[in-house]
Amino acid sequence: MSRSFTRAEPDARRQSLIEAAGRVLAERGAAGASVRVICAEAGVSPGLLRHYFDGIDALIAETYAWTGGQVSEALARAAAEAGSDPRARLLAYVTASFRAPIADPQLLATWIAFWSLVKANPDMERLHGEIYAGYRGEVEALLAECGLAAGEVRLAAVGITALVDGLWLELCLAPATFTPEEASGIAGRWIGTLLNPPPEGEGDREAVEG
Template sequence: MQRQPKYSRDLPEERRRKLIEATARCLAELGVAGTSVREISLRAEVSPGLVNHHFAGKEDLIAQTYWQIGETVDRTLGAALVAAGPDPDARLTAFVKASFEPPILDSDLLAVWIGFWSLVRTDTRVFGMHREVYAAYRERLEGLLGAAAEKRGVTLDTRLTAISLSAMLDGLWLEWCLDPEVFSADEGCQTVLNWIGRLWAFPDTGNRSG
């Protein structure tokens, strides 16, 4: 019998993808402390030396994993907006609904984010990526809110309103991931949509002063 090779011989792009996916699994199951080059390479079925070949060490691989997950979230939300069409209300609603559906609403993703959050204060690269990812996220929210406000002739402080809406979405996502029996995904979605509806019912809320 021929002996099977110990490690896979994938193309470089495939190896990078496997390493990033393995890093996400390690972070979810073992946390940052338990995420080692050896553990990542075992799960990716590649030689440990390939980690340093494709990335500048474990920290770089974790940072790239953070970026990749942020890209996945961005693509998911972007696809929902495209499917919603041009109407501002439909687009804002689609954004909220997509936030309460897989792959964004995933309890396994919480453990991965906790690992990233623990690095934001200590790893300058992760901090920079965190700032960039969330800045793009809030900018998209500002645009959606601004378009919906313009449709109604309301002058809204889109920056502060986007920050508030982002905090609500993050908070409900976190609570659902910790204990999905407290409220359903549909209830979480409707809670946010009700809050947005009150923006238009009380248009002075969130208006830019001065």
């Protein structure tokens, strides 16, 4: 039993544990993310987890925050690379969800693991609210750049994030159902609809209220 080891910079060790937790969640889901497995993935003894975190729940929560930040950065980067045209920026931001690294069955597995803990852990619930509010707020800002009337921005952002979430979900769960290009086309059409004035007093108005 060799008890040799190398000491690491505290922040680096913390981060390596977070990223190890992310890999384990992606590959084995929430059920397989135990203290021992995560620490083995990080190449570290099980006891060390409690030295850096209050417990495994706290580590999972920090992993959620970190993963959410990674996703947020990737989307923001896509919008930034799209140039200055507001509509192109919005479309780039949205369709980035249908390409790597966002459209990834392992990322969905990780996300599902987070969702499954939201109800059980108040910290996770608060975190989830923050992450999602940030995501929707970004879409609202892009919609405002496109010149959408202020009164319509909120609901339009709700509609866009919902459609993108649904497409992303299906794209990860059953990739054979449709292609990322088809998803982008659908999202583009939806955005085009929302940026035009909504129909008023038309024949299908009553259906909307049913």
